[in-house]
Amino acid sequence: MKKSLPTLILxxxxxxxxxxxxxxxxxxxxxxxxxxxxxxxxxxYNVRAFTNTLTMGLAVGIVATFAGFTVAWHIVKTQAPxxxxxxxxxxxxxxxxxxxxxxxxxxxxxxxGLLIQTPLYGATGIFLGALIFTLPHTTLQMLLTxxxxxxxxxxAARSLGASEVRCFLTVILPHCRLGLINAxxxxxxxxxxxxxxxxLLGGNFPMLATEIYNQAIGNQDYAAAAFxxxxxxxxxxxxxxxSTRCRVKTQSSQGPGLPVEPLARNLPSAILAWAFLLFExxxxxxxxxxxxxxxxxxxxxxxLENYRFRNSTYGIEPWFNSFILAFWVAVCGTVFxxxxxxxxxxxxxxxxxxxxxxxxxxxxxxxxxxxVLGLAFALAFSGVPLxxxxxxxxxxLAFNTLIHLYTVSHMTxxxxxxxxxxxxxxxxxxxxxxxxxxxxxxxxxxxxxxxxEVFCYLFASALxxxxxxxxLYTPKTMPAAVAAIQMIDSGFISEGAAMxxxxxxxxxxxxxxxxxxxxxxx
Numbered sequence: 001m002k003k004s005l006p007t008l009i010l011x012x013x014x015x016x017x018x019x020x021x022x023x024x025x026x027x028x029x030x031x032x033x034x035x036x037x038x039x040x041x042x043x044x045y046n047v048r049a050f051t052n053t054l055t056m057g058l059a060v061g062i063v064a065t066f067a068g069f070t071v072a073w074h075i076v077k078t079q080a081p082x083x084x085x086x087x088x089x090x091x092x093x094x095x096x097x098x099x100x101x102x103x104x105x106x107x108x109x110x111x112x113g114l115l116i117q118t119p120l121y122g123a124t125g126i127f128l129g130a131l132i133f134t135l136p137h138t139t140l141q142m143l144l145t146x147x148x149x150x151x152x153x154x155x156a157a158r159s160l161g162a163s164e165v166r167c168f169l170t171v172i173l174p175h176c177r178l179g180l181i182n183a184x185x186x187x188x189x190x191x192x193x194x195x196x197x198x199x200l201l202g203g204n205f206p207m208l209a210t211e212i213y214n215q216a217i218g219n220q221d222y223a224a225a226a227f228x229x230x231x232x233x234x235x236x237x238x239x240x241x242x243s244t245r246c247r248v249k250t251q252s253s254q255g256p257g258l259p260v261e262p263l264a265r266n267l268p269s270a271i272l273a274w275a276f277l278l279f280e281x282x283x284x285x286x287x288x289x290x291x292x293x294x295x296x297x298x299x300x301x302x303x304l305e306n307y308r309f310r311n312s313t314y315g316i317e318p319w320f321n322s323f324i325l326a327f328w329v330a331v332c333g334t335v336f337x338x339x340x341x342x343x344x345x346x347x348x349x350x351x352x353x354x355x356x357x358x359x360x361x362x363x364x365x366x367x368x369x370x371x372v373l374g375l376a377f378a379l380a381f382s383g384v385p386l387x388x389x390x391x392x393x394x395x396x397l398a399f400n401t402l403i404h405l406y407t408v409s410h411m412t413x414x415x416x417x418x419x420x421x422x423x424x425x426x427x428x429x430x431x432x433x434x435x436x437x438x439x440x441x442x443x444x445x446x447x448x449x450x451x452x453e454v455f456c457y458l459f460a461s462a463l464x465x466x467x468x469x470x471x472l473y474t475p476k477t478m479p480a481a482v483a484a485i486q487m488i489d490s491g492f493i494s495e496g497a498a499m500x501x502x503x504x505x506x507x508x509x510x511x512x513x514x515x516x517x518x519x520x521x522x
Contacts, residue, residue, distance in 0.1 A: 004349075006343045006347035006349060006350050007347075007349065007350050007351065007354065009339060009340075009343055010340065010343045010344065010347075010350055010354055010355070010358055011354060013336060013339070013340045013358060014354065014357055014358045014361060016336070017358070017361035017362060017403065017406065018361060020377075020399060020400070020402075020403035021361060021364055021365070021368075021403065023380050024373065024376030024377050024379070024380040024381075025376060026380075027376060027379045027380040028226050028229060028372070028375065028376040028379060028380075029226075031222050031223055031225075031226040031379055032223060032226040032227055032229075032230065045206065046211070046224075046227075046228060046231075048206060049206035049207060049208050049211045049228070050208060050228075050231050052123075052205060052206055052207055053192045053207050053208040053209075053232070053235075054192070054235060056123070056126055056127060056130065056191055056192070056207065057187075057188040057189075057191045057192040057235065058188065059127060060127060060130040060131055060134060060187055060188070060191040061134075061184040061185070061187040061188035061191065062184065063127075063131055064130075064131055064134040064135055064137075064138045064183070064184075064187035065138050065142075065180055065183045065184045065187060067131070067135055067138065067139075067276040068135060068137075068138025068139040068140075068141065068142045068183050068187075069138075069142045069176070069180065069183070070269060070272050070273045070276060071086065071090055071135070071139045071142075071273045071276055071277060072139050072142035072143040072145075072146050073142075073146065073266075073269055073273070074086055074266065074269055074270050074273035074274075075087050075090070075139075075143060075273075076143065076146045076147060076260075077259075077260060077261055077266050077269075078260060078261065078262075078263055078266055078270060079260045079261065079262055079263065082263050082270065083260070086273065086274070086277060089277060089281060090135070090136055090139050090140075090277060090280070091136045091140070092136070092280060092281055092284050093132055093133055093135065093136050093280055093283075093284065094136045094137075094460065094507075095460055095464070095504050095507035095508045095511065096284055096287075096464065096500065096503065096504045096507075097196060097463075097464040097465075097466060097480075097481040097484065097500060097503050097504075098129070098133045098194050098195070098196030098197050098464070098466065098481075099196040099197070099199075099200055099466070099481060099484050099485055099488075099496070099500055100283075100284060100287050100500040100501075100503070100504060101129050101132035101133055101197070101280075101283040101284065102125070102129045102196060102197045102200040102201050103200070103287045103290070103484075103488065103493065103496060103497050103500060104132070104282070104283030104284060104285075104286050104287045105120060105125060105128055105129055105132075105201065105283060106120065106200075106201075106493065107286045107287065107289075107290050107296070107497075108282060108283065108286055109128075112296075112297040114286065120201060121201055121202070121203030121204075121205075122201075122202070122203040122204060122205040123205045125197075125200075125201030125202070125203070126197055126198050126201055126202060126205060126207065129197035129200075129201055130187075130190070130191040130194060130197055132279065132280050132283050133190065133191075133194065133197060134186070134187040134190045134191060135276060135280050136280075137183075137186050137187065137190060138183040138184075138186060138187050141179055141182050141183040141186060142176070142179055142180070142183055144179070145175075145176050145178075145179025145180075146176065146179075149172065149175050149176075151259060153171050153175070154167050154171050154172070157170065157171050181242065181243075182243055185239045185240075185242060185243045186243070188235070188239055189235075189236055189239045189240070189369075192207075192208065192209075192232065192235055192236065192369070193209060193232065193236060193369035193370060193371065193467060194209060194467065195209045195210065195213065195370070195371055195466045195467035195470060196466045196467075196481065196485065198210045199213075199466075199485055200485065200488060208228055208231060208232040208371075209232065209369070209371045209467060211228055212225045212228045212229055212232065212371050212372070212375060213225075213371065213470060213471070215228060216375055216378070216471065217471070222375075222379065225375055226375070226379075229369075229371070229372040229375055229376075232369050232371065232372055233367075233368065233369065233372055236367050236368065236369050237367045239367075240366055240367030241367075284504065287497045287500055287501060287504075288497075288501050288504075290493070290494060290497040291306055291307070291494060291497040291498035291500075291501045292304065292306065292494075293306075293494050293497075294306075294494070295494060296493050296494050296497075306494045306495045306497070306498040307498050307502075309487075309495055309498070309499070311487070311490070311492045311495055312483065312486075312487055312490075312492070312495060313475075314475070314478055314483055316502075317478070318478045318479055318480040318482070318483035318499065319480045319483075319499065319502050319503070319506075321394070321476075321477050321478060321479055321480065322462075322463050322479045322480040322481070322503065322506075323463070323506060324394065325394065325397055325398055325401065325462055325463075325469075325477075325479065326458075326459045326460075326462035326463040326506075326507075327459065328398050329398050329401045329402050329405070329458050329459070329462040330455045330456075330458040330459040330462065331455075332398070332402060333402050333405060333406065333409050333454065333458040334409065334451060334454045334455045334458060336402075336406075336409075337406065337409035337410050337412070337413040337454055338413045338416075338417070338447070338450075338451065338454070340358060340362065340410065340413070341410060341413035341414045341416075341417050342413075342417055342439070342443070344358060344359065344414070345414065345417050345418060345422075346417070346422065346435075362406060362407060362410040363407055363410070363411075364407070365403055365404055365405070365406050365407045366407035366408070368404070369467065370404050370465065370466075370467030370468035370469075371467040371468075371470070371471075373400065373403065373404050373468055374400060374467060374468050374469060374470055374471040374472055375471050377396070377399075377400045377471065377472055378471040378472055381396055390474070390476040390477065393472075393473070393474045393476065393477045394477045396472055397469050397472055397473065397477055397479070400468055400469060400472055401461075401462045401465055401468055401469060402458075404465070404468040405457075405458055405461050405462065405465075408457060409454045409457065409458060412450055412453055412454050412457070413450060413454060415450070416447050416449070416450025416451075417443070417447065417450075420443060420446055420447070452514045452515070452517075455514065456510060456511050456514050459507065459510050460507040460510070460511065463480070463503055463506060463507050464481060464503060464507065465479070465481065466479075466481045466482060466485070469482070470482060480499050480502065480503050481499075481500075481503060483499055484496040484497075484499040484500050484503075487499060
């Protein structure tokens with residue numbers, strides 16, 4: 001491999017990220033500062049949307065963190081099969097677009113709910129929908145934290161006379177402090193930046209994500225949309241800052257983890273954990289059931305007609321659009337992230353300044369809400385001839401989605417390659433084997449687990465994304481999640497449920513196939 005080639009590769013990736021971040025940011029800033037009067041944008045309604053968003057983010061963050069800790073505690077502490085079942089089921093909502101739990105709540109506890117009838121629309125609906133949507137994320141964060149807990153610390157506390165309650169308060173919770181903070185911040189950011197749940201269940205309770213869309217698309221007031229985007233960006237950046245500090249300070253403990261106990265020993269926590277899990281699972285399962293109902297709630301007979309999408313202008317085409325989008329984002333994102341991480345970590349000939357610029361640009365997308373990035377992309381690239389055709393419009397969606405999801409892919413690729421010994425290349429060179437051959441025969445096979453994780457993450461996230469693409473689609477490139485929202489807005493909730501179900505099973509099937517392929521190679 002020529003010494004100049006790694007530098008050219010990393011420079012190209014840096015330019016790619018800069019084009020997707022700096023140019024849209026500059027265009028969004030120009031729209032904001034070009035407004036005739038910033039003071040006129042400080043309306044009571046906009047302030048209300050801002051306070052509603054922060055309040056909802058805080059409320060969901062606190063409850064979702066508690067719920068995630070409860071579920072993770074049950075998984076870690078309880079003997080099989082209860083913990084195995086809970087571990088298998090808790091990620092269900094990760095494969096669903098955020099509109100799916102919103103539809104599930106309408107089915108379960110809406111005006112014509114199966115369980116109870118409530119005035120769901122407004123703060124209640126947003127809170128419950130966001131709680132379902134964020135629960136798998138907080139559970140995963142707390143699961144990773146509890147699995148690092150060194151049980152010898154608890155044994156030491158007990159030997160000093162501490163009770164079970166005191167051990168929990170003085171040993172377990174302090175150990176989990178950073179994990180709890182991270183889980184809260186993740187739930188907070190996901191709540192304040194989500195578009196799907198407030199779009200369907202918001203009612204008269206304005207949230208910033210939907211108000212940005214209403215100002216840009218409904219009122220064609222891009223200055224107001226840019227101003228609200230700045231408001232939405234501020235809490236996201238602050239949450240990202242504190243999350244980064246917590247991640248840097250987190251250290252893994254060495255030693256035995258928490259001992260598992262019979263279900264009867266942890267019955268109260270198990271009941272509470274399964275209450276949260278069943279709430280999440282019921283909101284998904286009822287949508288799958290509702291997708292076969294002829295016309296909810298008036299014609300309850302089951303049918304497959306909803307999957308024909310006869311009442312939609314676009315038919316099943318949005319699902320194909322989303323599948324194509326997700327596939328190309330997953331392929332390109334996995335290749336870009338691992339090539340960038342490999343060059344940054346393993347190529348000494350690349351200038352350090354270029355590595356630092358690439359690292360900074362690869363990290364920035366994590367703190368940019370999808371709604372803000374989508375609006376900035378629409379302002380920056382809407383008039384570019386390259387994106388005017390159907391293929392170009394799909395490429396713009398893929399470009400936007402790839403930038404939006406790049407940080408997690410980059411971090412996973414970096415962590416995967418950092419765990420591999422650098423001496424593989426040294427040994428290969430001493431045997432007369434090129435770096436490229438070592439990469440193909442040694443590094444890539446040993447990184448298959450990380451590659452599969454990145455591919456599945458990008459595919460599922462691109463398939464379910466709404467906020468990042470809601471400003472950019474055309475009639476020829478409408479994504480499935482956006483189509484589901486439009487179907488429900490038009491009164492065809494069963495067809496919206498059918499489209500959401502297709503998204504869910506597509507993401508889940510890809511995950512299962514990837515795990516099976518990886519298991520066979522292993």
